[in-house]
Amino acid sequence: MSMRKWAVGVAAGMLAVTTAPAVAPLGAPQADAQDDTGDRTVLRLGVTQSIDTLNPFEAIMASSTELMRLTYESLTMPSAEDMTPTGALAESWDTSDDDLTWTYTIRDDITWSDGEPVTADDIAFTFNLMMDDPDARTANGSYVSTFESVEAPDPTTLVITTTEPQATMLSLDVPIVPEHIWSQVDEIAGYGNDTMPVVGNGPFLITEYRAEEFVRLEANPDYWRGPAEIDELQFRFYRNSDAAVQALRKGEVDLINRLTPAQFDALSGEDDIEVNQAQGRRFYMLSVNAGAATADGDPLGNGHPALQDIAVRQAIARALDRDVLVDRVLGGYGEPGTGYVPPIFADLHWQPEDDQAWNFDPGAANAQLDSAGYERGPDGIRVTEDGDRLSFRLYGRSDRNADTQAGQFVRDWLAEIGIEVDLEIMSGNRMNELQKAGEFDIALSSWAVNPDPNYVLSIQTCDQRPSAAGTGGTTESFFCHEEFDELHAQQLAEFDRETRTELIHQMQRVIHEQSATIMLYYENALEAYRSDRFTDFGYQPADSGVIREQLGYWGYYGATPATNPNASASGTSTGLLLSGGAAVVIIAVAAGWFVTRRRRASADDRE
């Protein structure tokens, strides 16, 4: 019967398919050469966020922007020490008396990796491209929104004119591209920038890219600060952080970040692995809908009216035990929230005096609500004078683990002061939509702050509320406060760093007092690396900082290999021998099984 032959054929096919992978370890000595890096020192990163594109004008994902910073030098760069602006392409700068014209002196000793010199023309070309072509504004457009003109009168001079004074002109986080390459690009949108090697001028140059697999970068031998100590940098993509952790334990990668507290604790005790608990740039907060309205002041959405009362908001701020949040939600890896700008920016961060701080004090919170006239109803929940219960919707994102946990704590604490909370965890998309429409009471929210905090401050200004049509504006939660707006305008036009810092402190004080943004905590960035392969990295900031996802390239540029960087590879050959042996056994068993099967089958046929 043909059915039998078919079955035998399939069985043979099955054998072929099963044995092929089993044989593989035999052929793998060369395959695993990746671990035996020979004379070259290779830093292998286990990266859990995929990248969208290598086009610096369109790259949005954190890993992509990091790649772009490694490839393309920018005008200035946040320093490794404390993230204050330092020179990069520009070695010095000057402003006009009206603060509208910026003149940068460009270094004359930098070349692109194809040998062409880097001049002010390249920089002018990049900014002008962004000003002229909306497609080129996708990733970093906000930096040129106040630019009037950018010119290069000579190869070492760049002149930028702005429409209004702009204190952020030394924090333009824009990759500068070579004009002689990019002027040939017809359409920026969708351009992959994947002609290898990518022409750049940063400390590392992209030489190979396989989507969702890896990016290979080689140290730029002509880098103007001097070549990096390592020869090669690899971004290896992992799709879940647990797999990346296992890869680090095995020694397939050298450095991973974005660890959860549990992963961090588990790795802390391992041999040959060093952990790095760094201050993060991210803060978590409660965004309170204190009266959503358009920029013209017309009310919007359906926020609870009681939250427009500052007494209610301050009582909420007092009812939260931030130490418990840090302990339980962050596993201890964080700091309780105070000022709006995180403490990683030591000078910009502001902290209230102790008697002004929102220390955990349910008694004081209850007293404040009592004196403001919110009496407890029969069910223990307070009511407004109009008889509305203080029952608030609290929204959190399902893709952020902390939200569920933190939300439950907040709900329980507020119950203590007679406020009912209806916690709802939803998709980030849904939450964006509701928050945008003002259809929320309290939202769990989070921002990462850049060395120049102007943007995160700007999302708290009245102007950023949407237009009458409900569009436009980048407001966080419709906050609008006269004093805050005045301070915001002043700091943006203030070029003396000390004075500006003082203004930014004042802005944080207003946010604190108004309590429409209630700070919860600052999260630590948790990283781990193979200490048998690398002994040091360039941390940013120097004393307590991160290695990965910096605003700069210091981490990898400052990577110092261990004296015997191949130590971890030694175990591999034993593993290979064993795996080869295992494969032989598997094949032998499979073959034996198959042969006996065949014999029995032919015996059957004869009968």
Added chain:
Amino acid sequence: MSDLLTPGNQLTEEAGEEQRPARGGLARYLASKLAGALTSLLLVVLLGFFLFRMLPGDPVQTMTAGREVTAEQIAELRERLGLSDPLWRQFLDYLGGLLQGDFGDSFRYGRPVGDIILERLGPTILLAGTATVLAILLGLWLGVRSAWRHGSRFDRTATGVALTLWSVPTFWLGLIVLMVFAVGVGPLPGLFPTGGIRSIDPPPGLLPQVLDVAHHLVLPCLTMVAVIFAQYQMVMRSSLLEEMGSDYLTTARAKGLREDLVRRRHAVPNALLPSVTLIFLHLGLVVSGAIMVETVFSWPGLGYLMVNALEYPDLPLMQGTFIVLAGTVIVMNVLADVVYRFLDPRVRAA
């Protein structure tokens, strides 16, 4: 269901001339099947477009969330992605593109959706295809054995193991497999890579490179087989059990055939039919079934792409993957009907 669509006049055709009417019937049968498939595909296109636009969420909001963007930039982005056009306009543009084989550009990657899907389809087919073939063979073989000696210790063990693996969460099983076989536990060294489809520095030569990929394939494939083989085993087992008491088996035994032959030549072919249907239906779902395994083992396939697209929501990419996935299911259904016809003479005659 296949019988319903077969033209009834076939019944009146002369008996004894089995071949001719069957062939004429096949053409008609195929035509009706294909027409059905095309209708389904059209519905998929329609559904894909409007359904995904009903999901909450604004791609522009997601793309700009947490980033320093101005309100003007947001408006510009919306304009560029074509999201500011009225819905009917967007749909017509989309249809027009589709007719020219253009799925549109991904919001996230900025590249044509068709290119991205093609890029990721290969790894997924390699992984899911290998795993499915292995799972089918293993499942059918175990199913036949179990049913033939039902109630035996072999049957109880095989069924128990299969059902346990079937109920285990894929992600969890995958991580266990990864920890044991990729990292190593105790004296057992890590034998396989922790992820990916090939080494970053592949060995020279075609054969070593094939072996390199195979080496990376082992663990994800093992995990996927472990999770899915139970369904084939269970169907095979129950359909063979149904045949066990049949008269024709008694006849075969009465002819003096050995137990082995009775099983292989008589019982199994008859019991295979429900399994074949199942296999083809599952082939259509193979791609989506690989999502979890791809995530654990960082396999650069289609599964992860879909998950990411959903988060965004990357509408063109979602529509593209939806059409590809639904298309596979539809094609496999048609194939199942056709193959069934060849395997089972009763369907042909009906």
